[in-house]
Amino acid sequence: MKTTPALAGREELRAWRLSQVVRDTYDRSKFAGFLYLFGWAVVAWLAGAQDFAPMPTLAMAGGFLLLGVLRLRLRPPPPEDADANRRWLRHYAWVLPLAPLAWSGVQGWMLLDPRFSEQVRMVSLIATIGYATVFVNVYTTVRSFAAVGAGALFLPALALLWSQPSQRALAVAMSFYALYLVGALLRTHAEYRRRLDLDLALRQQRDLYEGLSRTDALTGVHNRRHFTARLDALAQAAGQGGPGFTLLILDIDHFKHVNDRHGHAVGDACLKAIADRLQRAFPPPRALLARLGGEEFGVLFDGPEPEARQAAEAFRHALASGLLDVEGQRLPVTVSIGVGGFDPVRHGDADGLYRAVDAALYAAKADGRDRVAVGG
């Protein structure tokens, strides 16, 4: 699920941008190589080039086909491999202008060879204008790609037109269009960068809210909502033959006294300190810790009940044997803990397990607190 570098460092942001640029460049241009083949087929057929120059006609068609296939086959590497993405861009920078350059050669041939009629020349010039326009409007993911591609298409034809006195009017019109292309390139590239920034901001916000919706605001551990969803998923998987797990519910003993004696702020700090110690005692990935509400915590432990009980006992004992450092004060704090391994037959579902472990916790409270009890 985590695809965006939410709140990530500069390197991750740069890698994300790079992979987006690579993907967008490929997606926008993967089939475009075949446009030149199509253009050549049209003008060659109009001119009857297959009759007066069959070999060059076929060679050009084959060349455009090859270049189209080459572009299509240069698939981007995985987004997380920044070096491979950088290499891909370098390769693509060589491949992308090949078809425009080849088209430029065709265009030059048509402008210089009298066997091509005026009408065919006009059609080919319109195609050239079209390809160059596509370049500056579509491949603006990398400004230099668009500039080199459009330049390779447009400038040789422009130079040829200027060199022929009879074509001056066309040359002037094409020159104005070239100026428009430069402006369009700058604008579309700026728009693309803005869209990328917006996309990144939206994704980061989505990740941020997603994280917040799973997190307890006071302690920073998971919240009840996420815990319940994971518990349901684990119970369902275990019911279908997946791995077993153990549920622990921990409740701070006489927490009301902490609030009453030391104030709510110290009570809050105490909850954070307990959450920190629990996180160290039950670290991920084998355990998922959540604050279930008030002074109650839950742990989903990826292991059998005896192992979880042992860890719970060690935690309880360590807490009870010392004093908890809370905002410069040292408080005696104990916990009662209910533990139960999931048994699909006995518990049925997640609710069944929760009820059993909750009952064990209240038995531990009733038996005098500061103890671990196993639920049936």
Ligand SMILES: Nc1nc2c(ncn2[C@@H]2O[C@H](COP(=O)(O)OP(=O)(O)OP(=O)(O)O)[C@@H](O)[C@H]2O)c(=O)[nH]1
């Ligand atoms: N500081 C603080 N106190 C909270 C918070 N949530 C719940 N509490 C307090 O936790 C206390 C829970 O009290 P009780 O349910 O009587 O439980 P207890 O005093 O821990 O006693 P036992 O659970 O029976 O051992 C209440 O005083 C609540 O006000 C919180 O977010 N911050």
